[in-house]
Amino acid sequence: MPIIVEGQSAVAETLANAVGQHASIVSNLEELKHQLASNEHEYAIILGPGVDLEAAAALAGTLRVTRPPTSVILIRRRVDTSVLAEALRSGMREVVEERDLTGVGSAVTRAAQIFEALSGSTQVALDGPRGKLITVFSPKGGVGKTTLAVNLSLALGGHGKKRVCLVDLDLSFGDVAITLQLFPARTLADAVPMEAGLDIGLLETLLTPHRDELYTLVAPVQPDARDAIPASLVGKVLRLLKANFDFVVVDTSPGFDEHVLAAFDETDELLLVTMLDVPTLKNVKIAAETLDLLNFAKDRRHLILNRADEKVGLTPEKVESTLEMKIDASIPTSPQVANSTNSGEPILGTLPRHAVSRAIAALAGDLAGLPESSNIPAPRSSRVAPPKRALLRRNSR
Ligand SMILES: Nc1ncnc2c1ncn2[C@@H]1O[C@H](COP(=O)(O)OP(=O)(O)OP(=O)(O)O)[C@@H](O)[C@H]1O
Ligand SMILES: [Mg+2]
Numbered sequence: 001m002p003i004i005v006e007g008q009s010a011v012a013e014t015l016a017n018a019v020g021q022h023a024s025i026v027s028n029l030e031e032l033k034h035q036l037a038s039n040e041h042e043y044a045i046i047l048g049p050g051v052d053l054e055a056a057a058a059l060a061g062t063l064r065v066t067r068p069p070t071s072v073i074l075i076r077r078r079v080d081t082s083v084l085a086e087a088l089r090s091g092m093r094e095v096v097e098e099r100d101l102t103g104v105g106s107a108v109t110r111a112a113q114i115f116e117a118l119s120g121s122t123q124v125a126l127d128g129p130r131g132k133l134i135t136v137f138s139p140k141g142g143v144g145k146t147t148l149a150v151n152l153s154l155a156l157g158g159h160g161k162k163r164v165c166l167v168d169l170d171l172s173f174g175d176v177a178i179t180l181q182l183f184p185a186r187t188l189a190d191a192v193p194m195e196a197g198l199d200i201g202l203l204e205t206l207l208t209p210h211r212d213e214l215y216t217l218v219a220p221v222q223p224d225a226r227d228a229i230p231a232s233l234v235g236k237v238l239r240l241l242k243a244n245f246d247f248v249v250v251d252t253s254p255g256f257d258e259h260v261l262a263a264f265d266e267t268d269e270l271l272l273v274t275m276l277d278v279p280t281l282k283n284v285k286i287a288a289e290t291l292d293l294l295n296f297a298k299d300r301r302h303l304i305l306n307r308a309d310e311k312v313g314l315t316p317e318k319v320e321s322t323l324e325m326k327i328d329a330s331i332p333t334s335p336q337v338a339n340s341t342n343s344g345e346p347i348l349g350t351l352p353r354h355a356v357s358r359a360i361a362a363l364a365g366d367l368a369g370l371p372e373s374s375n376i377p378a379p380r381s382s383r384v385a386p387p388k389r390a391l392l393r394r395n396s397r
Contacts, residue, residue: 001022001023001024001042001204002019002023002024002042002043002044002045002046002108002111003023003024003025003026003032003035003036003042003044003045003046004016004019004023004024004025004026004046004048005026005027005028005029005031005032005045005046005047005048005051006025006027006046006047006048006049006050006051006075007027007028007048007050008048008050009025009027011048011049011050011098012025012027012048013025014101015046015048015075015104017101018101018102018104018105019046019104019105019108020105020108020185020205022204022207022209023046028051029051029055029059032045032059036067040067042067042070043069043070043071043111043112043114043115043201044070044071044073044107044108044111044112044115045059045063045070045071045072045073046073046075046104046108047059047072047073047074047075048075048098049075049076049077049098053074053076053083053086056072056074056090056092057086057087057089057090057092058090059072060072060074060087060090060091060092061090061091063091064090064091068118069114069115069118070111070115071093071094071107071110071111071114071115072091072092072093072094073092073093073094073095073096073104073107073108073111074087074092074094074095074096075095075096075097075098075104076095076096076097076098077097077098078097079095079096079097083095093107093110093111093114094107094110094111112201112202113201115201116199116201130242130243131163131241131242131243131244131245131246131247131248132242132246132247132248132268132269132367132368133238133241133242133247133248133249133250133263133266133267133268133269134152134156134247134248134249134250134267134268134269134270134271134367135249135250135252135260135263135264135267135269135270135271136148136149136152136249136250136251136252136271136273137252137260137270137271137272137273137287138252138254138272138273138274138280138283138284138287139254139255139256139283139284139286139287140254140274140275140279140280140283140284141254143254143273143274143275143280143306144273144275144306144307144331144337145170145251145252145254145273146170146175146176146179146251147179147306147337147341147346148271148273148304148306148331148360149166149176149249149250149251150166150176150179150180150251150346151346151347151348151356151357151360152249152271152360152363152364152367153166153214153247153249154213154214154346154348154349155348155357155360155361155363155364155365156246156247156249156364156367156368157213157214157247159212159213160212160213162246162247162368163215163244163245163246163247164213164214164215164245164246164247164248164249165207165214165215165216165217165241165245165247165248165249166210166214166215166216166217166248166249166250166251167188167216167217167237167238167241167248167249167250167251168188168216168217168218168219168251169219169234169250169251169252169253169259169260169263170219170251170252170253171188171219171220171225171226171229171253171259172219172223172224172226172253173219173223173253174218174219174220174251175251176216176218176219176251177208177216177218177219178344179341179344179346180210180216180344180346181344181345182208182210182216182218184208184216184218185208186205186206186207186208187206187217187218187219187220187221187225188206188217188218188219188220188229188233188234188237189220189222189225189228189229190206191203191206191229191233191237192228192229192230192233195230195232195233195236198233198236198237198240199240200240200243200244203217203237203240203241215245217237217241226259229259231258231259231261231262232262234259234262234263235262235265235266238250238262238263238266239266242266247367247368250263250267256287256290261294264294264296267296267300268300269300269302269367270291270296270300270301270302271302271304271363272284272287272288272301272302272303272304272325273304273306274303274304274305274306274319274323275305275306275307275310276305276307276308276310276312276314276315276316276319277312277314278314281314281319281322281323284323285322285323288301288323288324288325301325302328302329303319303320303323303325303326303327303328304327304328304329304330304331304363305319305327305329305330305331306331307331307332307333308327308330308331308332308333309330309332309333310333316330328363328366329359329360329362329363329366330359331356331359331360332355332356332359334347334354334355334356336351336354336356337356348360348361
């Protein structure tokens with residue numbers, strides 16, 4: 001994500017809006033050096049009008065040698081020939097007037113393209129180690145898919161320890177944004193015109209962060225936007241995300257549509273969600289048979305029983321024998337789950353020791369190959385240090 005260096009916060013915020021993506025803001029060059037030390041994949045540094053020209057030129061001169069793919073963009077209140085000459089000498093790629101906000105956005109887009117061209121980072125990312133893609137699926141609506149997908153994403157992320165992207169593939173009626181109280185500027189629908197040239201740099205501009213814990217790619221706001229999204233695009237998006245995140249969690253619509261089938265092709269672990277009622281069980285049974293027809297490997301399917309403690313005459317044993325599958329995780333019923341959905345605060349964040357949170361954290365641990373304890377986040381109030389901002393690009397794993 002681009003870094004803006006500017007001491008005046010109002011000016012920095014205006015520049016951040018002009019960048020049109022998630023930029024981070026630092027107030028001076030010293031802070032910038034710290035931030036760059038932990039991020040070798042930065043593609044744009046925007047030096048605001050408050051940064052001294054001489055210091056800006058010195059920095060650009062150094063970065064030209066140490067990080068050739070990174071662009072330095074200089075913002076000045078007024079651009080005259082002496083500023084341009086200094087910028088040129090030091091190796092800055094762009095000089096833009098402060099009030100030319102469109103120009104700032106375009107300069108950042110060009111910086112991303114230069115970075116991709118010079119570092120071949122997209123190719124490296126696609127060829128590099130792959131993250132795990134976990135799809136949460138059920139043929140029935142209202143069984144807890146979104147609840148599980150959201151809380152599981154938080155558990156897998158461990159407050160920014162792992163890079164996680166949650167994708168809402170319930171393209172007509174997706175609830176991820178509302179469940180996390182997000183106000184996304186972009187959705188998957190914005191990827192449609194980009195499909196041919198889509199790379200991780202462009203895809204990054206469509207992601208919405210949830211605090212510092214995870215990224216989301218949310219569903220379109222209009223239900224009919226789904227029809228314009230080709231299944232091929234879903235596959236491409238998921239492959240790019242998989243190559244750049246430790247975990248990609250996919251929430252789905254109930255039923256096998258073309259988008260969900262495209263997700264199955266990229267899925268490493270499939271969570272099949274059921275509940276203790278006969279209609280759901282019947283439909284999950286049919287879904288399991290459909291997965292057989294699709295040749296979806298049995299050892300990558302995991303049965304999740306939600307509302308597992310409800311006394312409704314059907315037992316977990318009956319579920320296992322009907323589906324001929326072992327239950328991998330049981331999540332109890334609790335009014336606090338519904339409360340958390342309605343307040344936009346996932347239960348794993350607010351009540352990490354709750355039985356529901358523990359069940360989901362244990363499942364996350366299994367999926368990540370970790371002991372349960374390492375996946376239960378500390379309650380917000382007792383955190384020692386703020387979480388590190390999750391880096392979108394993969395450094396090493
Ligand atoms: N274990 C639980 N205990 C209590 N309430 C739950 C539990 N799991 C889910 N719920 C509630 O059930 C409702 C439906 O859950 P959710 O939206 O996660 O289901 P879904 O399968 O994603 O539904 P849809 O198919 O409509 O997208 C929500 O109000 C949620 O809070
Ligand atoms: Mg849902």
